[in-house]
Amino acid sequence: MDFRPTEDQRDLRAGVRGLLEGRYGREALRAAVDAAAGTGTGAGTDADAGGGSGAGAAVDRGLWRELGEAGFFALRLPESEGGVGLGLPEAVLVFEEAGRALVPGPLVATHLAAGVVPGAAAGTAVVTAFDLAGDLVAYLGEADAVLGAAVLPVGEPVRAVDPLTPLHRVARPGGTEASASAPGYGSASASAYAPGSGSAYVSEGALLTAALQVGSALRTVELAVRYAGEREQFGQPIGAFQAVKHGCAQMLVRAEVARTAVYAAAVTGDPGEAAGAKLLADEAAVRNARDCLQVHGGMGFTWEADVHLHLKRAWVRAEQWRTAAEAEELLAAELLDSAG
Incomplete structure (x- = not known):
């Protein structure tokens, strides 16, 4: 697949990066992390249903509205419906930038809900989804709606690994799992809220999440290379040592392979290519964050470093929309069908 971004697509990506650098740079990220840790939001406590505008909230409502005004959520809506009228290739470019900046919030669910959930396209509504396996829902305490749910369910806060991804445990009627990829989910209920239904609905969510992972994987490459050039041992930067150089090179290869798969x-x-892209992107985001942490050494384990934030977010995203096991099952089924 020969996919090269056009000049317009490159300008779109640069515009989103500029917006996020100005509105959600490192200072804003660290302030959000410290606020969430201080209020317990990241640990899944003290989150009031339907909230999200108070101190310690993971979702910055002001930023959410700015993203809506910039067309982030309405990117794939037809112009006749007030959207931008672009497609998935453009969507993965802007989601990659959001992943690079570690923008918190249910970006994928709100994007999928644009045009059918009031306020989603404009960023005046926060929409989450049953995109995690089991009975967990992210950002429920700050959401205005849940994809496929007629009403906002009530959940019990639980401890979350990522300070900016608060989780709630939701008991669904009949004891069914609250997973977007669970059997039966995404038919009638999901089609009422998203462009596409069933496997297509989950496939889009998985691909956009993969784009977020790619952005994070590329960002950890930048962090590792920069630190390797600054930190000195034995009178020279640690980046001069072969083991560190090889590690950074492997990180870059991993991220670029995943990015190519996502673009394709x-x-x-x-759907099969989307599943494969999610597999590669999840691996790239998690392994790159771990390798970046190793390059930073003891400094990487501290709260002040940003490396742990990328690792924790990558762990969460790897469980969203389509897990590794689910992607492998889908790919195996396609291979069996083609062999038959």
Whole structure:
């Protein structure tokens, strides 16, 4: 697949990066993390249903509205419906930038809900989804709606690994799992809220989440290379040592391979390619964050470093929309069908 971003697509990506650097740079990220840790939001406590505008909230409502005004959520809506009228290739580019900046919030669910959930396209509503396996829902305490749910469910806060991804445990009627990929989910209920239904609905969510992972994987490459050039041992930067150089090179290869897979899947729209892209992107985000932590050494384990934030977010995203096991099952089924 030969997918090269056009000049317009590159300008779109640069515009989103500029917006996020100015509005959600490192200072804003660290302030949000410290506020969430101080109020217990990241640990899943003290989150009032339907909130999200108070101190310690993971979702910055002001930023959410700015993203809406910039067309982030309405990117794939037709112009006749007030959208931008672009497609999946453009969507993965802007989601990659959001992943690079570690923007918190249910970006994928709100994007999928644009045009059908009031306020989603404009960023005046925060929409989450049953995109985690089991009975967990992210950002429920700050959401105005949940994809596929007629009413906002009530959940019990639980401790979360990522300070900016608060979780709630939700008991669904009949004891069914609250997973977007669970059997039966995404048919009638999901089609009422998202562009596409069933496997197509989950496939889009998985691909956009993969784009977020790619952005994070590329950002950890930047962090590792920069630190390797600044930190000195034995009178020279640690980046001069072969083990560190090879580690950073492997990080770059991992991230670029995943990015290529995401771009290709966005062009073809093939569910199997989207599943493969999610597998590669999850691995790239998690392993790159771990390798970046190793490059930083003891400094990487401290709260002040940003490396742990990328690792924790990558862990959460790896469980969203389509897990590794689910992606492998889908790919195996496609291979069996083609062999038959």
